[in-house]
Amino acid sequence: xxxxxxxxxxxxxxxxxxxxxxxxxxxxxxxxxxxxxxxxxxxxxxxxxxxxxxxxxxxx
Numbered sequence: 001x002x003x004x005x006x007x008x009x010x011x012x013x014x015x016x017x018x019x020x021x022x023x024x025x026x027x028x029x030x031x032x033x034x035x036x037x038x039x040x041x042x043x044x045x046x047x048x049x050x051x052x053x054x055x056x057x058x059x060x
Contacts, residue, residue, distance in 0.1 A: 003039045007050045010037065018055040031057055 001009070014024065026032050032054060039048040 003037065003048060003050055007037050007052055011053050015055050023057040
């Protein structure tokens with residue numbers, strides 16, 4: 001899978017969970033403000049970032 005395909009799959013899984021009433025938080029009960037998935041070179045250097053769209057929690 002490509003970086004774009006993985007990002008889409010993660011977004012779909014997060015959306016499906018939110019549709020069922022399960023929401024992400026930052027570990028302190030607050031909504032995460034941003035998530036990204038990045039591509040890393042074999043040397044460990046991040047080279048490409050794609051933002052993951054997050055659904056909003058109606059309680060926040």
